[in-house]
Amino acid sequence: MSEPIYDARSFWDLLCRRVAATPDTRMLIDDSGRSLTFAEFRDQSERVAAGLQDLGVGEGTPVTWILPTRIETVLLSFALSRLGAVQNPIIHIYRRREVEFCIRQTEAELVVHPGAWSGFDYGGMVDEIVAGLDYEVRTLAGYDTLPEGDPATLPPVSDLTGAEAVRWLYYTSGTTSDPKGVKHTDGSLIAGGIGLARALDMSEDDVGSIAFPYAHIGGPDYMVTMLAAGFGAILVERFDPAAAVLAYALHGVTMAGGSTAFYQMFLEEDRKARESTGRPAMPALRVLSGGGAPKPPEIYFRVKEQMGVPVAHGYGMTECPMISQGSPGDSDNQLAYTDGRPVHGCEVSIVAVAPDGGEAPAPAGVQGEVRVRGPMLFSGYTDPTLDKGAFDARGRFRTGDLGVLGTDGHLTLTGRVKDIIIRKGENISAKEIEDVLYAHHKVGSVAVIGLTDRKRGERVCAVIETAPHSDDLTFEEMVETCLAAGLARQKVPEQLEI
Structure with missing residues (x-):
């Protein structure tokens, strides 16, 4: 069994070192039965990198991609890492307002999309966005086919490619009206993934799974864990x-x-x-x-x-x-x-x-x-x-x-x-109450919020989704549950919404 790899400087370095250690281990398996070993994945990523290079992608080129969790998506991402491009992954739940904001702010030169997927025309949305820009942007449908070329045409790999330079731009919602762009390097994402790998203590004998959007920052995070420990994973598209x-x-x-x-x-x-x-x-x-x-x-x-x-x-x-x-x-x-x-x-x-x-x-x-x-x-x-x-x-x-x-x-x-609720000058944690209510068998999900109240400043309101095949929780049952769990009387919600 090979030793875990905890000191890689870039994503491409980590992949190549994993290939050297365990080339024939299955790396990716999709839900249709396709699979690639670590060595096959590396080789195919280089061919895709050469194909992208033929489209003008190189070191520092900003590329936006909005794709589901597929083998092609991971191949594209590693091909971009091989070239030293700047990646802007976007989770497929986002629509025109957010996607256009990201493309404009990153000044993307290439946008890769899945075409029509899961009942939505991503290709049409991207074409409309690009048509309204004041500079030229290439678009590429990359759901099941990616461009390929001759890896011999690729430039040499720098040991530091992406290690210190910003190579990843992720967007997150927050307190601002527009999404916030978050800048990461290969080094920062690898450090996070290594932290996960050490904590979970995975090995080459394990088989993992990626059922969440690979475009989420958890995608490369988990991929680092896989490459560091040497195990493969199943990709779930839907x-x-x-x-x-x-x-x-x-x-x-x-x-x-x-x-x-x-x-x-x-x-x-x-x-x-x-x-x-x-x-x-x-x-x-x-x-x-x-x-x-x-x-x-x-x-x-x-x-x-x-x-x-x-x-x-x-x-x-x-x-x-x-x-x-x-x-x-x-x-x-x-x-x-x-x-x-x-x-x-x-x-x-x-x-x-x-x-x-x-x-x-x-x-x-x-x-x-x-x-x-x-x-x-x-x-x-x-x-x-x-x-x-x-x-x-x-x-x-x-x-x-x-x-x-x-x-x-x-x-x-x-x-x-x-999210602290301030009731009559007392700070109340919404999560503490949510944890108590969630334990009730009639509760499927719960959110506790503070509502403006003239007498109290804020009053505590529990919003509950009833568990499947269950009756609605009554107000009296809610109060009894909170008190039985030892919550102070002032923390018990004064309002219940089902």
Whole structure:
């Protein structure tokens, strides 16, 4: 078994070193049965890079791509890395307003799209956007066919290609009306992926899965983990729980996940399988892992009891793709009630902010704003005016999240700085109440919000989606649930919306 690769300088360097170590290991498998080994993937990526070079793409060329999770998408991304182009991946849920903003701000010279896909004409949307620009932009339909050329025509690879230079531009929603462009290097994305790889302790014997959009920053994050540890993964283009679980069982997937919603869907498919066959839906599974949304403790315990595997949940954001991550070896309480330890190389600080604006480090167990620093942190925003308020005097990024660091070093998120409900002068964490209500069997999902109230300043309102095949939760049941869980009376929601 080869040693993990933790010191690569660029994506292309990491791929080539993985090929040298385990060339014949399957790297990618799609849900139609196609597959590529690490060596086959490297070779095909070079042919695509040569084809892109023939279209005028080279080092520093800005390229926007909006594609689903397919082998071609990953090939395109690595071909662009081979050339040193600047990639702007866009998740396929976005439409004209966001896509046009990204193309204009990045000054993309090539836009790659899937054509008509999943009931929407991406090609038509891109053509309309490009027609309104005041400079020439090439477009390319790259769903199932990519340009290819002779790899012998490619320039030599620099050891530092993309390691320090900005090579990735991701856009995220935030407090501004327009999407915020986030600048990353190969080095920053690799640092995040290595943090994930170390935490999950994956090996060449594992089989992973990518059921989320590869255009999400979690795409390259997970790919680094695969290349560092040497395992392959199944790509799921359109996620259908039943079909995905069958494919995972067929190929022996050992790690699945994506987000809390995925955990819930896997629980349901596993329940069906056990009822009909007496066996688990995914026999080789050893861990669920994901992030991107809060994980109620109840979900962890349901998965552990029914499926017999832990949920190793993580915390990150576009600006810092990996901040903390649960590990399979953590205790049940750590995995259920925290968001894991800070990943390798990430410095996490909890800062208490006083009413007068003064700041001080928060001791263990005390809530404050989560601030981060480390090699996985982004290089700044494409709009430099946004940088000033994003970092503190020590260069730490202000995440806007509230959290607590325990004496064991694990981080627990408690809410958002702007999501605190202030009722009669008392700060109330919406997440604390959400976790309590989510444990009720009638609750499918829940959001707790603050509504303007003349007497209280804000009143607490619970918005609940009823669980499938269940009656609606009554107001009295909600109050009883909160009090039984030990919530202070002032935290109990005064309004319930179903």
